[in-house]
Amino acid sequence: MSIYDTLNEQQREAVFHTEGPLLILAGAGSGKTRVLTHRIAYLMEEKGVNPWNIFAITFTNKAAGEMRERVDKLVSFGSESVWVSTFHSACVRILRRHIDRLGYENNFTIYDGDDQKTLMKAICKKLNIDTKAYKETALLSAISSAKDQMLTPDAYEEQAEGNYGKKNIARVYREYESQLRGSNALDFDDLLLKTVQLFETQPDVLEYYQERFRYIMVDEYQDTNTVQFRFISLLAARYQNLCVVGDDDQSIYKFRGANIRNILNFEEEFQDARVIKLEQNYRSTGNILDAANAVIRNNRGRKDKTLWTDNGEGERILYRQFYNAYEEAEFIAEDIQSQVRQGMLYQDSAVLYRTNAQSRLFEEKFVASNIPYKIVGGINFYARREIKDLLAYLKTIDNGRDDLAVRRIINVPKRGIGLTTINRVQESADARGIGFYGALQGTDLIPNIGRAAAKLDSFVALIEYFKSRADQESISELMEEILEMTAYIETLEAEDEEGAEARIQNIDELLSKIVSYEEACEEAGEKPGLSGFLEEVALVADIDSLDENQDYVVLMTLHSAKGLEFPHVYLAGLEDGLFPSSMSTDNPEDLEEERRLCYVGITRAQKRLTVSCASQRMIRGEIRFNPVSRFLKEIPSELVETEKKLFEKEQRSAPAPSAKEQARRAFHQQPFQSSSIAKGAKQFAVTKEKGLDYTVGDRVSHVKFGQGTVKVITEGGRDYEVTVEFDTAGVRKMFAGFAKLKKL
Numbered sequence: 001m002s003i004y005d006t007l008n009e010q011q012r013e014a015v016f017h018t019e020g021p022l023l024i025l026a027g028a029g030s031g032k033t034r035v036l037t038h039r040i041a042y043l044m045e046e047k048g049v050n051p052w053n054i055f056a057i058t059f060t061n062k063a064a065g066e067m068r069e070r071v072d073k074l075v076s077f078g079s080e081s082v083w084v085s086t087f088h089s090a091c092v093r094i095l096r097r098h099i100d101r102l103g104y105e106n107n108f109t110i111y112d113g114d115d116q117k118t119l120m121k122a123i124c125k126k127l128n129i130d131t132k133a134y135k136e137t138a139l140l141s142a143i144s145s146a147k148d149q150m151l152t153p154d155a156y157e158e159q160a161e162g163n164y165g166k167k168n169i170a171r172v173y174r175e176y177e178s179q180l181r182g183s184n185a186l187d188f189d190d191l192l193l194k195t196v197q198l199f200e201t202q203p204d205v206l207e208y209y210q211e212r213f214r215y216i217m218v219d220e221y222q223d224t225n226t227v228q229f230r231f232i233s234l235l236a237a238r239y240q241n242l243c244v245v246g247d248d249d250q251s252i253y254k255f256r257g258a259n260i261r262n263i264l265n266f267e268e269e270f271q272d273a274r275v276i277k278l279e280q281n282y283r284s285t286g287n288i289l290d291a292a293n294a295v296i297r298n299n300r301g302r303k304d305k306t307l308w309t310d311n312g313e314g315e316r317i318l319y320r321q322f323y324n325a326y327e328e329a330e331f332i333a334e335d336i337q338s339q340v341r342q343g344m345l346y347q348d349s350a351v352l353y354r355t356n357a358q359s360r361l362f363e364e365k366f367v368a369s370n371i372p373y374k375i376v377g378g379i380n381f382y383a384r385r386e387i388k389d390l391l392a393y394l395k396t397i398d399n400g401r402d403d404l405a406v407r408r409i410i411n412v413p414k415r416g417i418g419l420t421t422i423n424r425v426q427e428s429a430d431a432r433g434i435g436f437y438g439a440l441q442g443t444d445l446i447p448n449i450g451r452a453a454a455k456l457d458s459f460v461a462l463i464e465y466f467k468s469r470a471d472q473e474s475i476s477e478l479m480e481e482i483l484e485m486t487a488y489i490e491t492l493e494a495e496d497e498e499g500a501e502a503r504i505q506n507i508d509e510l511l512s513k514i515v516s517y518e519e520a521c522e523e524a525g526e527k528p529g530l531s532g533f534l535e536e537v538a539l540v541a542d543i544d545s546l547d548e549n550q551d552y553v554v555l556m557t558l559h560s561a562k563g564l565e566f567p568h569v570y571l572a573g574l575e576d577g578l579f580p581s582s583m584s585t586d587n588p589e590d591l592e593e594e595r596r597l598c599y600v601g602i603t604r605a606q607k608r609l610t611v612s613c614a615s616q617r618m619i620r621g622e623i624r625f626n627p628v629s630r631f632l633k634e635i636p637s638e639l640v641e642t643e644k645k646l647f648e649k650e651q652r653s654a655p656a657p658s659a660k661e662q663a664r665r666a667f668h669q670q671p672f673q674s675s676s677i678a679k680g681a682k683q684f685a686v687t688k689e690k691g692l693d694y695t696v697g698d699r700v701s702h703v704k705f706g707q708g709t710v711k712v713i714t715e716g717g718r719d720y721e722v723t724v725e726f727d728t729a730g731v732r733k734m735f736a737g738f739a740k741l742k743k744l
C-alpha cells in the first residue's frame with residue numbers, strides 16, 4: 001500500500017496534478033495541508049523532482065516546522081533541501097544574498113514593533129507632528145498598509161493630493177523610509193516589499209529564483225495580501241507550477257491587508273488554472289461540523305460549500321453560561337483536570353479566545369490549580385526589557401548603523417550620558433547626514449558637547465572592543481563578556497527591583513538560546529554568526545514558543561489557532577461586544593470577518609467542543625454586562641447540551657467584596673484568625689519539616705496576587721494545598737510548591 005492510498009479521490013487528483021497552476025478551495029479540516037505534504041513527497045519520489053526545486057510557503061514558523069516534519073516522515077531522504085518556510089523568512093534569506101543590489105548592506109537589521117514605535121516617536125518629534133491628531137500606532141499602520149499595497153512614499157503622496165491628513169502621513173512615511181534606510185534597517189513589511197522590488201528591477205536575480213523554484217506551494221492562501229501575491233506570481237511566472245490551497249471561509253486577516261480577491265485573481269493571472277474542491281472533513285465529529293456550517297451559513301459574501309464527515313455525530317457541544325469570567329475560568333480549569341484524571345493529556349486541550357487580555361484569568365486559575373499551560377501570543381520573551389537591551393548590544397556590535405539599538409544602550413547601564421547629550425549627537429548626525437554611531441565616532445565634531453565627549457568616547461571604545469572580540473570568539477562568549485564588562489547583572493541587582501531575579505533568569509534563558517543556536521549551526525556544518533542569530537531571533541513569531549514535546553494546555557487567540565487541531569477545544573468569552581467585537585457590530589463586512597473567526601475556532605476541535613460566556617466581565621477596568629454572542633444563537637439547539645444547574649450557582653455567587661468590605665470582614669474575624677493561629681501552631685511543626693516556612697495565620701506574599709493571610713493548609717496528593725485570603729485578589733487555593741509563597 002502506498003502513502004497515496006490513504007487519500008480520497010479528490011485529494012489524490014490534487015496530489016497528482018503537478019504541472020501547471022492549481023487552486024484547491026476547501027473547507028476546514030478537509031486535508032488541504034495534508035495534500036501539500038503528500039504533493040511534495042509525490043514530486044520527489046514519483047516524479048524525480050530535485051527537492052532543491054521545491055518551495056512550500058506557510059503562514060507561521062510553527063506551521064512550517066510541522067510541514068517539514070510531516071514531509072520527513074513521508075519521504076526517505078532529501079527533504080531537507082526543500083524550502084519550507086514562511087513568506088518572511090524566505091524573503092530574509094533572499095535579501096541577505098542580494099539586497100546590496102538595492103543599495104542596502106547585506107547585514108541589515110530587522111525592526112520589530114517596539115523598534116518601529118520608538119522610531120516613529122522620534123520622527124513625530126522631528127517633523128513636529130501633533131501626536132494627538134495622528135497617533136504613532138495609526139501612522140505605523142497607515143504605512144504598513146501602504147506597503148502591503150506596494151505604494152512608495154511618492155505614490156502615496158500622489159494619491160494624497162488635496163487631502164491634508166494624507167499629505168501629513170506621506171511626509172511621515174517619507175521620513176520613516178529614509179531613517180530606516182539610513183540605519184540599514186527593514187521593517188517586517190519591507191521584507192516582502194524589498195524582495196518584490198528586487199525581483200522587479202533585477203531580472204537576473206528573478207530568473208535565478210524562477211529556475212530554482214520550479215514547484216511552488218502556498219498554504220492558507222486566503223490570507224495572502226497584495227504584495228505576497230505579487231511575490232508568488234513573479235516567482236511562478238516562468239514555470240507556472242503553482243499550487244495554492246485555501247478556504248475563503250477562513251480568511252481572517254483582512255485587517256492586515258489580506259485580499260480575498262487573490263482567489264479570483266488567481267484564475268485571472270493563471271488562466272488555465274485547474275480548480276479542485278475537497279468536501280470530506282476528516283478532523284471533527286458531525287456535531288462540531290454541523291455547528292460550524294450553521295454559523296458560517298449566515299455570511300452572505302461566500303461560495304457555498306458542502307462539507308461532510310463520516311466520523312459519526314460524536315458528543316454534543318457543551319454550552320456553559322457563567323456569572324462572571326472568573327467562574328468561567330474556574331470551570332474550564334476544573335473540567336481540564338477532570339479530563340486529565342480520565343486519561344487525557346493536558347496537550348489535548350486548547351483554550352481559545354478573542355483578545356489577548358482574556359488570557360490573564362485563565363493563567364491565574366491554571367497557576368492556582370497546578371495546570372501546566374502555555375500562552376501563545378502573550379508576553380513575548382524577546383519583548384522583555386533585559387532581553388531587548390542585550391540584543392541591542394549585539395545589534396550595535398553587528399551593525400553600528402542601527403541607530404535605535406545604539407540609542408537604546410548608550411546609557412544602559414547608566415554612564416551619565418543624558419538626553420541633552422544624546423539629542424546633540426543626533427542633531428549633529430542629522431546635520432552631517434550620517435548615522436548616530438558615526439557621529440559618536442567623531443565627538444570633536446559635535447557642537448557644544450563639552451565634557452560629555454569623554455563619556456561618549458569611552459562608550460565607543462567599549463563597542464569597538466566588543467567588535468574586535470566578535471571576530472574571535474563565539475556569540476555566547478561574547479555575550480558573557482558584554483555582561484561582565486557592562487556589569488549589567490550587578491546593575492539590575494543594585495537597582496533592587498522586585499523582578500531582578502526573574503530578569504536574571506531571562507538572561508540565562510537568552511544564553512541558553514544562544515548556545516543552542518550555535519549547536520544547531522555546528523550540526524548543520526555552518527559557522528554561527530551574529531547576523532544569523534539576530535535574524536533568527538527577529539523571526540520568532542509568538543506561536544513558535546509552542547513546544548510539542550511537553551504536556552501543557554495551550555491558551556491562545558483565535559487568530560493564532562489557524563491551521564491547528566486539538567481533541568478538546570474551549571471557546572471562551574462568547575459574548576456580543578467581545579466576540580463579535582464591539583468594533584465590528586456596526587459594519588456588516590467586519591461582522592462577517594468575526595464570523596469567519598468563529599468558524600475557524602469551532603473547526604479546530606476534533607472530538608469535544610465547549611463554548612462558554614459570562615454574564616458580566618471586566619473590560620479595561622469596567623464591568624460590562626454583555627448579551628450572549630449572536631454566533632452562539634446561530635448554532636442549532638439540538639446540537640447543544642446545556643447544564644441547567646449552573647443557574648443555581650449563578651444565584652449563589654455574589655460579586656467580589658470591595659477592598660473596604662474585605663478589610664471590615666477581616667477586622668471582625670479577628671478572633672477566628674487568632675484561634676486559627678493557635679491551631680496552626682501544631683501544624684507548623686509538620687509543615688516546617690516539609691519545607692514550608694509559614695503556617696495558618698501567617699501573612700505571606702505571592703508574585704501575582706500580592707499579600708494575604710494563610711487560612712488553611714491541607715495535605716494534597718502531590719503537595720500541600722494552601723488556602724490564602726489575599727487582600728485584593730480574594731480567597732485562593734494553591735499548591736505550595738507551585739505558589740512560592742513568601743512569609744512576610
Ligand SMILES: Nc1ncnc2c1ncn2[C@@H]1O[C@H](COP(=O)(O)OP(=O)(O)OP(=O)(O)O)[C@@H](O)[C@H]1O
Nearest residue numbers: 006007008027028029030031032033034282283563
Ligand atoms: N484522506 C484522509 N484520511 C485520513 N485522515 C485525513 C485525510 N485527509 C486529512 N486527514 C486528517 O484530517 C485532519 C485535517 O487535515 P488538514 O489539517 O490537512 O486539513 P486542512 O484542510 O488543512 O484544515 P484547515 O483548513 O484547518 O487548515 C488532519 O488530522 C489530517 O491528517
Ligand SMILES: [Mg+2]
Nearest residue numbers: 032033219563
Ligand atoms: Mg491547513
